[in-house]
Amino acid sequence: MDPERGWGGGERQVAGLVTYLAGCGHANHLLCYPGGPLAREMAAVVAKLHPLKMRNDIDFRAVPAVRRLLRQENYDIVHLHTKRAHALSAWLGSAPATQKRLVTRRMDYPIRRGWVDRYLYNRCVDGVVAISQPIADLLAEGGVAREKIRMIPSGVDPAPYANIPPPTGDRKPFVVGTAAILEQRKGIKFLLEAAAELKRRGRRLRYRIAGDGWEKNNLLDQARKLGVEGDVEFMGFVTDMPSFTASIDIFVLPSLFEGLGVAALEAMAAARPVVASAVGGLKQLVVDGETGLLVPRGDSGSLARALEKLVQDADLIRSLGERGRARLREHFTMDGMARANEAFYYDLLEAGERG
Numbered sequence: 274m275d276p277e278r279g280w281g282g283g284e285r286q287v288a289g290l291v292t293y294l295a296g297c298g299h300a301n302h303l304l305c306y307p308g309g310p311l312a313r314e315m316a317a318v319v320a321k322l323h324p325l326k327m328r329n330d331i332d333f334r335a336v337p338a339v340r341r342l343l344r345q346e347n348y349d350i351v352h353l354h355t356k357r358a359h360a361l362s363a364w365l366g367s368a369p370a371t372q373k374r375l376v377t378r379r380m381d382y383p384i385r386r387g388w389v390d391r392y393l394y395n396r397c398v399d400g401v402v403a404i405s406q407p408i409a410d411l412l413a414e415g416g417v418a419r420e421k422i423r424m425i426p427s428g429v430d431p432a433p434y435a436n437i438p439p440p441t442g443d444r445k446p447f448v449v450g451t452a453a454i455l456e457q458r459k460g461i462k463f464l465l466e467a468a469a470e471l472k473r474r475g476r477r478l479r480y481r482i483a484g485d486g487w488e489k490n491n492l493l494d495q496a497r498k499l500g501v502e503g504d505v506e507f508m509g510f511v512t513d514m515p516s517f518t519a520s521i522d523i524f525v526l527p528s529l530f531e532g533l534g535v536a537a538l539e540a541m542a543a544a545r546p547v548v549a550s551a552v553g554g555l556k557q558l559v560v561d562g563e564t565g566l567l568v569p570r571g572d573s574g575s576l577a578r579a580l581e582k583l584v585q586d587a588d589l590i591r592s593l594g595e596r597g598r599a600r601l602r603e604h605f606t607m608d609g610m611a612r613a614n615e616a617f618y619y620d621l622l623e624a625g626e627r628g
Contacts, residue, residue: 281454282535283379284311286404286427286610287354292318293611302346304339304358327357336364348372350618353398356380362397373621375400379427379532381408381553384415391416400621402614405533405554423617426554427533428610431602433515434542439594440522442587448479449580450521450545452511452536453528455486460527460550462488462495466573467527467580469499476581480504481521483511518543522590523583529570531555541565541601546593548579558605564597 288311291301300320305311307324316322323342325335343351343365351368353359353376368374376398384390394401394417401422403409409424449468453459461482468480482492482505489507496502511517514536518524524540526549533554537547541558547565549555559565566582568575583590 282427282533283354283377285429285535286377286607287311288314289428289430289607290611290614291315293608294615295319297615299615302342302348304342327361333361333364336361340365343368343372349622350375352377352614352618359393359398363393365397368399370625373399373618373625375402375617375621377402377404377425378408378412379404381405381411381530381532383411384417386416394418395421399625400617402617405557407553407556408532423613425610425613425617426557426605427535427538428605428607429535429538429542429601430607431542431598434518434539434544434598437515437519437543439544439591439598440587442522442590444522446478447523447584448481448521449523449525450481450483450517450540451525451527452483452514452517452539453526455482455484455488455492457488458529459484459488460529460571461492463527463571463573463576464525465492465495465499465501465505467577468501468504470573470577471581472501472504474577474581476584477504478580478584479506481506481508481517483508483517485510514539515543518545521545523548523580525576525580526550526555527568527570527576528552528555534558538601538605541594541597541605544591544594544598546583546590546597548576548583560596560600563593564600565593 294301295318302321303315303319304323304325312322327335351374353362359376378401401412401417402425403412403422404427406424409422412422413419496505518540524545524547526534526537528550531553537549537558540547547559549559549567550570551567552570559567561567566579568579
């Protein structure tokens with residue numbers, strides 16, 4: 274169940290999971306925003322597509338229709354993939370004994386230790402998927418029962434990136450890229466500040482920023498004020514991530530908060546070293562000094578120094594990228610993510626039978 278309209282990392286995970294489950298012979302019904310990218314992508318994959326609109330977490334107009342659907346279809350598994358869908362779960366009524374409900378938590382914001390969150394996580398669902406260990410720990414610290422939590426990292430399909438060669442260092446100037454929704458929590462302003470600092474030091478690089486969002490105009494103004502507007506390309510929403518990652522040498526994700534970082538996974542699949550904030554799941558994803566570099570959150574000076582270290586050493590760029598690609602193939606594939614979710618479904622159903 275995914276009522277969000279966007280097509281970000283979470284939506285790509287839902288698409289990969291549903292595609293895998295359909296390939297295994299499972300019948301999938303998908304509740305999602307009508308006419309959105311996820312609905313278009315999955316229309317030919319799912320057994321049935323149900324339109325669902327929710328404007329915010331307290332938009333309860335969809336509740337009666339969803340409750341009727343759950344009664345009519347008698348699903349074995351109801352998987353909630355967004356914060357809004359999880360908020361909706363409080364109003365769906367008790368599940369039949371043969372049905373299990375679970376939610377995936379993708380954000381690394383601490384949860385409140387109040388009765389509302391305890392009720393949502395401990396009473397309204399039977400299981401909680403955390404996409405990184407830091408999220409699993411935050412859930413437990415917030416009062417979610419440890420035995421209900423299953424850590425299942427997000428993944429990407431490495432196949433579209435398999436033929437992208439590691440960066441050679443021949444491209445001058447080096448190209449630094451990021452792909453993210455343009456919101457404050459993604460920390461793109463710190464990348465622009467780092468670009469300005471490097472320019473002052475005589476390190477003039479190129480920067481490609483893929484994505485769109487509310488912060489775009491503010492970031493454009495900031496780039497002009499910092500004097501780096503000629504070095505930065507705002508590309509808007511990019512659908513062809515393999516081509517984007519092939520066009521850069523280094524990937525940066527300077528997030529203030531990050532559940533795991535699917536865009537960073539895609540960069541790793543293309544053998545691009547990742548420079549990321551040491552926050553959330555990025556600390557689990559990036560092995561500092563082995564597959565990329567971690568820097569303190571909100572520290573543009575440290576980010577500039579990390580980029581300078583890389584552009585001074587093409588061999589380091591290549592070796593970090595190659596080890597990142599190997600790490601992704603071992604731990605963060607889409608197939609592995611989907612298999613682990615399927616296994617969790619069976620574990621929940623078998624526990625119900627034993628209970």
